[in-house]
Structure formats: structure tokens, C-alpha cells
Amino acid sequence: MADQETIIIGGGHNGLICAIVLARAGQRVTVLEAGSNLGGMAAEREFHPGFRSALAQTLYAMPHSLIRELDLTAHGLDLATEPLPIKPLSIAGTPQSITASSLAGAEDDDTAAYPKYVAMLGKFAAALAPFWERTMPRVGATGMSDLMTFGKLGLKLRLLGKQDMLEFFRVATLPMRDLLDEYFSDDQLKAALCWDALVGSQLAPRSPNQAVLTLLNRMAGKDAGQHVVPKGGMPGLVRALENAAVKAGVTIRTDCTVESVRIEGDENGQRCIGVELQSGELLLSDRVVSSADPQTTFLNLVGAQHLEIEFTNRIRRLRNKGYVARVHLALSGLPAFKGLDSPKGRLIIAPTMDSIEFAWDAAKYGQLPEAPVMEVLIPSLQEPNLAPQGQHVLAANVMYVPHDLKSGWTPEHRAALLNTVLSELTRYAPGIQDLVLGSELLTPQDLAAQYRTTNGHWHHCEPAIDQLLMMRPTYEAAQYATPISGLYLCGAGCHPAGDVSGNPGRNAAREILA
Numbered sequence: 335m336a337d338q339e340t341i342i343i344g345g346g347h348n349g350l351i352c353a354i355v356l357a358r359a360g361q362r363v364t365v366l367e368a369g370s371n372l373g374g375m376a377a378e379r380e381f382h383p384g385f386r387s388a389l390a391q392t393l394y395a396m397p398h399s400l401i402r403e404l405d406l407t408a409h410g411l412d413l414a415t416e417p418l419p420i421k422p423l424s425i426a427g428t429p430q431s432i433t434a435s436s437l438a439g440a441e442d443d444d445t446a447a448y449p450k451y452v453a454m455l456g457k458f459a460a461a462l463a464p465f466w467e468r469t470m471p472r473v474g475a476t477g478m479s480d481l482m483t484f485g486k487l488g489l490k491l492r493l494l495g496k497q498d499m500l501e502f503f504r505v506a507t508l509p510m511r512d513l514l515d516e517y518f519s520d521d522q523l524k525a526a527l528c529w530d531a532l533v534g535s536q537l538a539p540r541s542p543n544q545a546v547l548t549l550l551n552r553m554a555g556k557d558a559g560q561h562v563v564p565k566g567g568m569p570g571l572v573r574a575l576e577n578a579a580v581k582a583g584v585t586i587r588t589d590c591t592v593e594s595v596r597i598e599g600d601e602n603g604q605r606c607i608g609v610e611l612q613s614g615e616l617l618l619s620d621r622v623v624s625s626a627d628p629q630t631t632f633l634n635l636v637g638a639q640h641l642e643i644e645f646t647n648r649i650r651r652l653r654n655k656g657y658v659a660r661v662h663l664a665l666s667g668l669p670a671f672k673g674l675d676s677p678k679g680r681l682i683i684a685p686t687m688d689s690i691e692f693a694w695d696a697a698k699y700g701q702l703p704e705a706p707v708m709e710v711l712i713p714s715l716q717e718p719n720l721a722p723q724g725q726h727v728l729a730a731n732v733m734y735v736p737h738d739l740k741s742g743w744t745p746e747h748r749a750a751l752l753n754t755v756l757s758e759l760t761r762y763a764p765g766i767q768d769l770v771l772g773s774e775l776l777t778p779q780d781l782a783a784q785y786r787t788t789n790g791h792w793h794h795c796e797p798a799i800d801q802l803l804m805m806r807p808t809y810e811a812a813q814y815a816t817p818i819s820g821l822y823l824c825g826a827g828c829h830p831a832g833d834v835s836g837n838p839g840r841n842a843a844r845e846i847l848a
């Protein structure tokens with residue numbers, strides 16, 4: 335294995351992590367990134383002169399074990415920042431503040447229930463955590479290591495104790511609404527607490543199946559999934575990964591788009607022998623690992639002519655429509671939000687779980703919601719150098735904005751959406767409009783084009799129950815190897831899913847080295 339040549343398509347965080355692990359094991363690794371910057375969706379962009387932001391703002395899903403294994407602190411990662419509280423915004427200005435260990439501003443009953451809720455989810459998240467960090471067995475596999483994975487999962491759940499194990503099976507596929515109704519009465523609190531189970535997915539509070547699992551996956555990250563902004567923002571993490579990659583001997587090429595994956599073979603099988611760049615350059619290698627999303631990898635870079643029809647159909651049918659838009663505002667000063675002393679934190683605009691459901695109802699029929707729900711962050715409070723002195727950046731994840739707007743995206747629709755978002759913000763922060771120096775709207779279509787991700791999906795493809803675990807993105811490609819010998823996947827479209835966790839990248843590298 336050592337001294338072999340590996341090409342990695344895409345220099346997002348998963349591509350970089352896969353590269354570091356393989357290079358440290360002695361492989362000669364080259365990362366080819368189409369964009370000018372590394373980091374993929376965690377890369378920084380200037381959206382208005384002097385104002386910068388990344389799509390991914392907060393780190394929560396990356397496990398401690400990965401940060402330690404890659405020695406990221408020694409390569410410049412600084413996570414010595416306070417976790418961000420969740421602050422649901424209210425027009426009446428009734429402030430609440432939620433952290434993993436405290437709930438301020440809620441009714442007594444809800445305050446009393448909160449530690450029980452957190453403890454229950456914490457136990458389940460800890461039991462599942464090891465399974466996000468390893469390859470899922472093949473469907474029907476009977477090998478020793480596959481059986482051990484199932485055995486360990488069973489044991490972890492059994493060790494919860496009978497009562498908790500039964501409770502885990504009961505809640506694991508509940509809609510978030512039902513789970514939260516069991517514990518709490520305050521509408522605003524429940525809406526804020528379901529955010530992390532839903533954001534980035536085709537899910538609303540009444541959706542069954544994978545919302546609780548998504549939440550548990552996110553809670554398996556460093557410090558129980560609490561959100562932190564690394565020093566230097568997400569680009570601080572990307573720089574640490576780049577430093578670690580360079581130190582390990584990885585060659586990195588940016589502005590380098592892979593046009594196709596080269597396949598050789600006959601009726602006895604096909605083998606991947608390298609890639610062809612947009613420039614026409616041919617690069618040969620022993621293997622290619624793609625962090626591009628599965629449809630881009632198989633349909634655009636490999637080509638259906640090299641794949642079995644059934645496999646191609648399953649890749650074509652992947653559900654991967656993005657429903658999150660990003661709005662950036664360049665602000666001349668810090669906006670004042672009703673009821674908040676400081677807007678430091680994750681500000682949630684979603685007054686009730688119904689308000690989230692109604693926004694989703696519109697989007698699932700291809701319409702723009704009348705009242706979008708959103709999570710707002712002012713990253714320049716943590717990183718003042720994102721904006722000129724005394725000025726600020728506001729970044730809002732706006733849900734639900736359909737990739738496929740029924741009437742098609744026109745300049746008028748874009749203006750209308752931006753206007754609606756600004757009006758919503760003004761209800762909670764009167765006067766904010768007077769501070770706006772510039773703005774940027776990125777619809778899921780813009781995200782698809784600018785971040786080279788099919789349909790602009792946060793997770794590359796929906797982490798739905800039929801596209802999870804040993805089915806992610808689909809069987810025959812769920813163990814990072816693909817039906818084409820020498821071609822692997824390592825991006826968010828693989829187990830366990832998206833977010834800046836690094837799990838797909840590290841799991842893929844381990845699988846290659848096994």
C-alpha cells in the first residue's frame with residue numbers, strides 16, 4: 335500500500351482529511367481542487383468589499399478523536415472559544431438562552447425537564463458515536479469484522495440498560511415534534527430545540543424517521559456537539575488541515591478541475607487509472623478518491639457507460655435537493671435585537687414548530703415560504719477581522735428555500751426572497767435595514783454552481799433512512815469502495831453524512847488502508 339499514488343478529487347475538509355491519513359501511511363497523495371481556495375463549503379469568500387464569510391460557520395460534529403489523531407492543534411487549530419448559546423428570538427423580546435448545561439428564561443416546568451432531555455439524548459448519542467467513525471458492514475456481509483460491528487452496536491445499546499435501550503428504540507425514529515411535546519410546553523423553546531435535527535435536510539418537525547438520528551449524529555461531535563467558532567473561523571480549521579497535509583507530504587493543486595475519471599477495462603472488470611483535468615492534462619495513479627458528491631462522481635466524472643444500469647439508476651434517483659439558502663449582510667454596525675443584551679450566539683427565528691412546518695409545506699410544493707425560518711449568526715463578533723473595524727457580517731441559514739422553485743428562479747424571485755428575509759430580520763432587529771451596506775443571497779441553485787455540489791445539498795445527498803448507514807449513498811458504494819476497482823468515495827455523501835465532521839474522509843482512508 336505504501337508508496338502508491340493516490341489522487342483525491344476535491345479539497346474540502348473531507349478530501350484533505352483523507353489525504354492526510356493516506357500520506358501519513360506512506361502514500362504519495364495529490365489533492366485536486368477546482369476552486370481557488372481549499373475548504374469546499376467551509377472556505378472563506380468575500381461577499382462585499384472588505385466583508386468575508388464561509389458557508390459553514392460553526393464546528394460541532396468533528397470528534398475529539400479525529401482532532402487528536404491529526405494533531406490539528408499542533409498545526410494551528412485553536413478551539414479555546416466558548417460554545418455558542420442558542421438564543422430563540424422573540425418579537426415580544428422574551429429572551430431565552432440555551433446551552434448544553436443550562437436553560438435560561440423558560441417556564442419552571444420546562445427548566446426542570448431540560449436536564450432530563452439533555453441527559454437522555456446525551457446517553458444515546460454516546461452509544462451511537464463509535465458507529466459514525468467506522469465503516470458500516472455490507473448488506474448481507476458475514477465477515478468477522480462486519481459481524482463485530484453489528485455485535486458492538488448491539489452491545490453498546492444493551493449496555494444502556496433495558497429501560498434506556500427500549501426508550502432508544504422508541505424515540506430513534508420519532509418526529510421531533512412528538513419528542514419535544516413529551517418534554518416541554520413552550521412553543522418557542524421547542525422550535526429552537528428542533529433546529530439541529532432539521533437544518534440542512536428535507537425534514538420539518540412532523541417528519542418521521544431520521545430527525546432524531548441526525549441530532550444524535552451531530553451530538554456525537556467534540557463536547558457533545560456544542561457549536562464553537564474556531565479561532566480564525568472555519569478557515570482556521572481549513573488552514574490547520576492544509577498545514578497538516580503539507581507536513582505529511584501531500585501535493586495540493588487549486589484551480590484544478592477534474593473533467594473525468596479515466597477507466598480502463600474489459601468484460602472482466604473495470605479499473606480506474608487516473609483522472610483527466612479540464613486543461614486536458616492526464617494524471618495517472620493507483621487509485622482515485624472522490625470527495626465530490628455521488629452524482630457528480632458517477633454521472634459526470636465516471637459516466638454511465640462504465641456502470642451497471644441498476645447502480646446508475648440508484649445514483650440518478652438519489653434524493654439530494656437542497657432547501658437551505660444563505661444570506662450574507664455587510665453591516666455598518668452591530669444590530670440591536672429585541673430582548674438581547676448581546677447577539678453573540680445562534681439566533682433562531684422560528685416562533686413555533688408550526689412556523690417551521692408551514693415554511694416546509696410551501697417549499698415542498700416548490701414555493702417560497704411567506705415567513706421563512708432561519709438561524710442567524712454574526713461571526714464578526716468572534717472574528718472581528720471578517721469586516722472592517724467596527725462593522726459586522728451577518729450570516730443567515732434560511733429554510734426552506736427550494737432548489738427547484740416551481741416557477742423557476744428569476745431576478746424577481748431572488749429580490750423577493752432577500753426582501754422577505756430582511757423584513758423578517760427587521761421585526762426582531764428594528765433598524766437593521768439602515769445598517770446594510772451590501773448583501774448576498776445564495777439560493778440552493780447558487781450553492782450548486784459555486785460549490786460544485788449537485789442541487790446544493792448541505793449533506794451532498796439527503797441523510798434519509800434509505801440513504802443512511804450501509805445504504806449511503808447506495809449499496810455497492812457504502813463502504814467507500816465503488817463498483818469500479820481503484821475508485822473510492824470520501825465526501826459528505828458517504829457514511830455518516832455531511833457537516834464538518836471529517837468522519838467520511840477518515841473512514842474512507844482507513845478502508846483504503848485496511
Ligand SMILES: Cc1cc2nc3c(=O)[nH]c(=O)nc-3n(C[C@H](O)[C@H](O)[C@H](O)COP(=O)(O)OP(=O)(O)OC[C@H]3O[C@@H](n4cnc5c(N)ncnc54)[C@H](O)[C@@H]3O)c2cc1C
Pocket residue numbers: 343344345346347348349366367368369372373374375376389390391392393394395590591592593625626627630658659660731781785786787790791792793794824825826827831832833834835
Ligand atoms: C448554507 C450552509 C451552511 C452550513 N453550515 C455548516 C456549519 O456551520 N457547520 C457544519 O459543520 N456544516 C455546515 N454545513 C455543511 C458542511 O459545510 C458540508 O456538509 C461539508 O462542507 C461537506 O464537506 P466535504 O468535504 O464532504 O464536501 P465539500 O465541502 O462540498 O467539498 C467538496 C470539494 O470538492 C470540490 N470539487 C467538486 N467537484 C470537483 C471536480 N470535478 N474537480 C475538483 N474539485 C471538485 C469542490 O470544489 C469542493 O471544494 C453547511 C452547509 C451549507 C450549504
